[in-house]
Amino acid sequence: MVTLCHVFGVHRSSYKYWVKSPEKPDGKRAVLRSQVLELHNISHGSAGARSIAIMATLRGFRMGRWLAGRLMKELGLVSCQQPTGINVVAMNTSLSRITLSDSSQ
Numbered sequence: 001m002v003t004l005c006h007v008f009g010v011h012r013s014s015y016k017y018w019v020k021s022p023e024k025p026d027g028k029r030a031v032l033r034s035q036v037l038e039l040h041n042i043s044h045g046s047a048g049a050r051s052i053a054i055m056a057t058l059r060g061f062r063m064g065r066w067l068a069g070r071l072m073k074e075l076g077l078v079s080c081q082q083p084t085g086i087n088v089v090a091m092n093t094s095l096s097r098i099t100l101s102d103s104s105q
Helices: 002-008 012-020 027-042 049-058 065-075 088-103
Strands: none
Touching (some): 002 012, 027 065, 049 065
């Protein structure tokens, strides 16, 4: 093994790591990924890793915030809080009323 690693320019530790790595996708991880995606969609994108970890644990899927964060990163999910305060539609409506009343003069 040492000679082969030297010939191919691969470190022994890298080879040993590759040998120990699982060949097939992990079914448990796929289930957890689907749960993370579902919980993120239920929260309309506002749940972060901590919230998702708590919600998944309450559903019976054992998950910490670090795992939830890694799964979110794999799925490309980012938490984003919904805007609050001024309603944009109401603001646009009131602006159009002001514009219409000014143009009639």
